[in-house]
Amino acid sequence: MELKRKKPFQKLTVWIKVSLAYLAVKLLPQKPSLPIILVGGNLGEKYEDNASAFHEYLMKNFQEDYRIHWMYDPDTSYVQEKGIEHAVPLGSFKNYLLFFRAAYTVHGHSLMYDIAPGIDKFIFWNKKTIMIHISHGIECFKKILINPEDVPLLERCDVFNCASQYEKSIKKEEWGMPEEKLAVTGMARFDRLPYNHPVTEVKTIMVMMTWRETLFGLSEAEFLESEYFQATEKLLNHGVLNRLVTEHDVTLKVVLHPFMKPFESYFTSFGSSRQHIEFKTYDEISIQEEILYTDMLITDYSSIFWDFVYMNRPVIFYTFDQESFLKMRGSYLDLDEDLLGWKADTAEEVIHSLIRILEQGQTENPRFDELSSYIDYTDRKNCERLANHIFSLTPGERVQSASR
Incomplete structure (x- = not known):
């Protein structure tokens, strides 16, 4: 490749x-x-x-x-x-x-x-x-x-x-x-x-989806019909999501994968009329700085989730295409049992977990204690x-x- x-x-x-x-x-x-x-x-x-x-x-x-x-x-x-x-x-x-x-x-x-x-x-x-x-x-x-x-x-x-x-x-x-x-x-x-450094209140959320090899070479029309785009669009346009981030004054930072350049305009249009959604391209920001100053993460299969678990901050895994992802690439983790955070197969399940975090104040990672099974050093x-x-x-x- x-x-x-x-x-x-x-x-x-x-x-x-x-x-x-x-x-x-x-x-x-x-x-x-x-x-x-x-x-x-x-x-x-x-x-x-x-x-x-x-x-x-x-x-x-x-x-x-x-x-x-x-x-x-x-x-x-x-x-x-x-x-x-x-x-x-x-x-x-x-x-x-x-x-x-x-x-x-x-x-x-x-x-x-x-x-x-x-x-x-x-x-x-x-x-x-x-x-x-x-x-x-x-x-x-x-x-x-x-x-x-x-x-x-x-x-x-x-x-x-x-x-x-x-x-x-x-x-x-x-x-x-x-x-x-x-x-x-x-x-x-x-x-x-900082190890085990949870926040008292979630004010910034990073949304970062990883890439799929199946998206290479798609026309714009094919990309817009893809499960990847449809699921992302459904989440970002969800009425309850936008109500939650508005009511709680939360900034949603959507970080686009570098391979997403040909399709960036289709994502950035989501946030054009919503002041609480920001779109960041790979070229514009430092991911390491964004992680340090972000309170929680929504991702599918990005390995940056380890950084948030390490800091004991919430992670929601939006596994909308788990079956096809496993067929295409496979995973070393059991995606039904091993995800250190909240697992959500649908946009509605993402919203349900987000309500627990924003409205019920569950700002620590619920499976932080399991981190030691995967990371040996925190010194x-x-x-x-x-x-x-x-x-x-x-x-x-x-x-x-x-x-x-």
Whole structure:
């Protein structure tokens, strides 16, 4: 699956840059003054999630010991706006040169999108770098979808961090990852969140639905007829929902998935006449900041629900297409038993749960006590544990030992 639109002659330009960078490192070996670390996430398009949390930690604690680079999409402006130091544009010659000289790489989604575009065809040219998959969320809802280009990238990775023994078991049994590559260090982004910090009153609600592979390639007419759009429209246009948020002066923040760009206008029209509904696109906001300052969540199958449970805040799961979702992708969770919050199969059931939260003051997560079954650490030392594990590995040695 292509997550980015390819540019003209991209395969050729990638091959030229990668080949020249590889030859330059081979023919003109230069030992860097400090070991190099490349960090990237969210396809280079945003400074978000576990990758950015870990990058911030490294920049704060290890700049004297390592040369740390953030990898970014050159078509974006956030690096300049945030003043991120030592940032390198993805796809540049410098990008590939640093890739072959790096001691460590850390990525949230994929090596070929976060660290070095198109590198899947050349990944085994790099035999010495320790490569870490930090993950962008706890694996639970969607079963992993492994495309052909993902196989060499997953095989080449040296470390897959895990939030808990629960997640480690998924990556070992379901993904087939060797146990020696799995490190239970916790989720880096949870270091930014207050643990068990419920609100006294709900004033802001995030609505965030995840994507479906079946929505790719639909015409506008087909999308408007889809179960996904129909269910979302029914909820946002529900008269009782709009009465509740108006009476309780609640702001409903609808965050649209980045793949929703072609259809954004159909959603934003819902809120044009309602002052309590705001629509936010992926490009406009920082998800991590929105989570921190939002009182509760309505979602279908987004892994950000863990952030709200971690803070002991309400979550309503709007599982309107559970049967088709399970057939299409499958889930590691039992969607009838394991959801840590209120489960709602219909818009009416969402409203019923919302009444309990807003009118009866049930502002804590009803299944918060079960969080410990899925998350091992709440001490805000997840980045520290991951760094200690990574730096205990010597570049060049782990790959050789794994191949014997």
